[in-house]
Amino acid sequence: xxxxxxxxxxxxxxxxxxxxxxxxxxxxxxxxxxxxxxxxxxxxxxxxxxxxxxxxxxxxxxxxxxxxxxxxxxxxxxxxxxxxxxxxxxxxxxxxxxxxxxxxxxxxxxxxxxxxxxxxxxxxxxxxxxxxxxxxxxxxxxxxxxxxxxxxxxxxxxxxxxxxxxxxxxxxxxxxxxxxxxxxxxxxxxxxxxxxxxxxxxxxxxxxxxxxxxxxxxxxxxxxxx
Amino acid sequence: xxxxxxxxxxxxxxxxxxxxxxxxxxxxxxxxxxxxxxxxxxxxxxxxxxxxxxxxxxxxxxxxxxxxxxxxxxxxxxxxxxxxxxxxxxxxxxxxxxxxxxxxxxxxxxxxxxxxxxxxxxxxxxxxxxxxxxxxxxxxxxxxxxxxxxxxxxxxxxxxxxxxxxxxxxxxxxxxxxxxxxxxxxxxxxxxxxxxxxxxxxxxxxxxxxxxxxxxxxxxxxxxxx
Numbered sequence: 001x002x003x004x005x006x007x008x009x010x011x012x013x014x015x016x017x018x019x020x021x022x023x024x025x026x027x028x029x030x031x032x033x034x035x036x037x038x039x040x041x042x043x044x045x046x047x048x049x050x051x052x053x054x055x056x057x058x059x060x061x062x063x064x065x066x067x068x069x070x071x072x073x074x075x076x077x078x079x080x081x082x083x084x085x086x087x088x089x090x091x092x093x094x095x096x097x098x099x100x101x102x103x104x105x106x107x108x109x110x111x112x113x114x115x116x117x118x119x120x121x122x123x124x125x126x127x128x129x130x131x132x133x134x135x136x137x138x139x140x141x142x143x144x145x146x147x148x149x150x151x152x153x154x155x156x157x158x159x160x161x162x163x164x165x166x167x168x169x170x171x172x173x174x175x176x177x178x179x180x181x182x183x184x185x186x187x188x189x190x191x192x193x194x195x196x197x198x199x200x201x202x203x204x205x206x207x208x209x210x211x212x213x214x215x216x217x218x219x220x221x222x223x224x225x226x
Numbered sequence: 227x228x229x230x231x232x233x234x235x236x237x238x239x240x241x242x243x244x245x246x247x248x249x250x251x252x253x254x255x256x257x258x259x260x261x262x263x264x265x266x267x268x269x270x271x272x273x274x275x276x277x278x279x280x281x282x283x284x285x286x287x288x289x290x291x292x293x294x295x296x297x298x299x300x301x302x303x304x305x306x307x308x309x310x311x312x313x314x315x316x317x318x319x320x321x322x323x324x325x326x327x328x329x330x331x332x333x334x335x336x337x338x339x340x341x342x343x344x345x346x347x348x349x350x351x352x353x354x355x356x357x358x359x360x361x362x363x364x365x366x367x368x369x370x371x372x373x374x375x376x377x378x379x380x381x382x383x384x385x386x387x388x389x390x391x392x393x394x395x396x397x398x399x400x401x402x403x404x405x406x407x408x409x410x411x412x413x414x415x416x417x418x419x420x421x422x423x424x425x426x427x428x429x430x431x432x433x434x435x436x437x438x439x440x441x442x443x444x445x446x447x448x449x450x451x452x
Contacts, residue, residue: 061291061292065287066287066339066342066343067342067346068346069343069346069347070342070345070346071346096386097386097388098386102386103342104341104342104343104345104346104385105338105341105342105345105381105384105385105389106342107384108338108341108342108380108381108384109335109338109339109341109342111338112331112334112335112337112338112339113292113335113338115330115331115334115335116292116293116296116329116330116331116332116334116335117292117295117330119296119330119331120293120294120295120296120297120330121295138386141383141384141385141386141387142383142384142385144383144384146383147380147383147384150376150377150379150380150383151376151380151384153376154334154373154376154377154380155331155334157367157368157370157372157373157376158331158333158334158367158368158370158373158377159330159331159367159368160322160323160324160328160364160367161367162323163331
């Protein structure tokens with residue numbers, strides 16, 4: 001059986017890739033890295049480095065055109081700054097809506113691209129690394145278990161029962177994800193998470209904060225900062 | 227309320243567009259036309275003509291890159307011929323799988339693109355023209371009511387309850403679709419369906435046959451053939 005992994009080059013998807021390789025073997029795993037006009041498109045370089053580390057095939061795709069009309073703060077075309085502070089703080093001022101770094105239906109779009117490309121390559125499963133911390137409080141509704149269940153059914157039915165989604169972390173925290181990655185010896189030193197996409201991680205955007213907490217919960221410092 | 231219509235320039239989506247315009251008014255309707263390496267990409271010219279007929283905004287998108295690895299017979303990159311005969315005949319030799327003109331998870335991908343673009347333009351609903359004849363016998367599983375229900379839930383949940391799908395024909399036949407279009411005075415003379423994409427419709431591919439039957443069931447000849 002072959003698997004296609006939705007792969008950003010960040011911490012969660014690198015762990016997901018390590019898990020897929022453990023289960024199916026590197027020769028049966030393909031990764032898909034997508035750029036979409038994000039400010040931190042340097043994560044694509046991390047995706048390339050991790051794929052080379054494992055010696056797996058890396059597909060790439062650019063979807064920036066689709067988000068040209070969006071004012072999401074994660075995108076280069078937006079005038080908005082990326083918020084500082086963790087997601088719980090950010091959600092205090094969103095009036096029940098997703099956080100300002102929510103990219104419109106991004107995960108649904110990425111999973112759909114992955115589905116089309118996986119079916120053309122005889123893959124039977126898509127792996128992706130959504131986890132419960134990102135879904136909490138509706139920060140990123142397209143990371144939730146409920147979203148994933150329906151997307152999985154849509155892909156299973158819509159593909160004529162040829163393909164399904166595996167989201168191994170959908171009910172786990174980011175700290176749980178790191179614990180699995182450490183067990184699998186995932187190359188976290190090669191990964192990139194920070195939304196700012198600067199020379200070094202900013203340390204104060206939502207994903208920098210969550211990443212630091214996840215390593216701290218596992219009693220180690222972030223290998224990418226050493 | 228604003229609506230985005232997934233719009234190929236064919237018979238079903240033109241009827242769907244007419245219905246959306248009746249409900250929301252042309253000023254509140256945007257159409258999205260997608261090319262994807264299909265042999266009959268001249269349907270995009272029909273999409274443009276129909277959009278001009280109604281005076282609505284037409285967004286365009288090219289996704290050919292995503293299907294580069296596919297051997298689907300509908301695509302220019304495939305060596306396969308487009309089958310002749312209706313879908314029931316074609317399904318006799320597919321061993322329970324979709325027909326050879328099924329483009330891998332196309333409708334899921336298109337709906338996801340529509341979702342991302344609709345959210346960036348403050349649309350609250352996506353219209354698309356899937357109908358039960360296409361879903362019959364699993365010919366196109368991504369036209370089924372069951373697929374649509376899960377895709378709708380994925381988009382509703384994944385967008386933070388900001389967007390939903392309306393598939394007004396999902397339980398109707400193509401003949402029912404034409405009946406609605408005739409009531410709405412849809413400009414069928416401008417539409418294109420034939421998969422071959424030649425100068426004139428071939429008359430013997432699955433969609434040509436279904437189109438002819440749908441007009442015959444309504445007691446008229448196809449306005450595009452006059």
